[in-house]
Amino acid sequence: MNEFGIFSKEVATSLDIPTSNLRKWSLLLEESGYVFERNEKNQRIYYNRDVNALSQMKIFMEKNRNIEDAVKVVIKRVQDKKSADETLSVIRDSDSEITLEKSDLKEIMQMAIKTALVEQKNEFTSLFKEYQQMAAVAQEEKKLPDSNDNWVARMKLEHKFRGKTKN
Structure with missing residues (x-):
């Protein structure tokens, strides 16, 4: 997958789902606070992290989970990862000095x-x-x-x- 992002048709093909499902899933994620990047024509641009989130949704739904539960789980995982990334960033940005009791x-x-x-x-x-x-x-x-x-x-x-x- 390309680091510049891809459009919905390529994502739907890679996930083996119809573009209508991709649109629906994307809307549900956005309603729950997930942010997709958009271009000047307001089209969603999907990056690896987005495709991974959508792939997780697909896996949860294949395991007989309803779409709402799948969205909740994916949003929670994304938030947890974002929080971990922010913590790591703070650690990297802080002084290299270590203080001990x-x-x-x-x-x-x-x-x-x-x-x-x-x-x-x-x-x-x-x-x-x-x-x-x-x-x-x-x-x-x-x-x-x-x-x-x-x-x-x-x-x-x-x-x-x-x-x-x-x-």
Whole structure:
């Protein structure tokens, strides 16, 4: 669909409804406060948002809802979307400065500190386990006499240590 808008015949065709139904639905929506843009000849120009609203009406009526209920639901959804868009616009237009309550800031800082402490504890625990394994290997090496005959035994012990650090 084109961003410049389309006329009723194209909308009716895309929704697979007669142009008379489109006119009736459009009038009912307008009576409930919906605004369609019009050209200099006072013809309605339909945009994506309008076609979406009309498509929703069609879906509601296909589900055995009467046209008045369908109009109410569509108007409510359009108003909700408009309200959400306005809120988002205000947020975007406001300063990028964020203000926090003292209690919120305290909670954020406590969470950050707790996370940092947990990370440091995990790192310390990992390093301590590695140190214990190295100390055990060193202790085993002290028990072995330093000769060429025990070279194979030292290699096995070193291999054992490396295997533990990979797990």
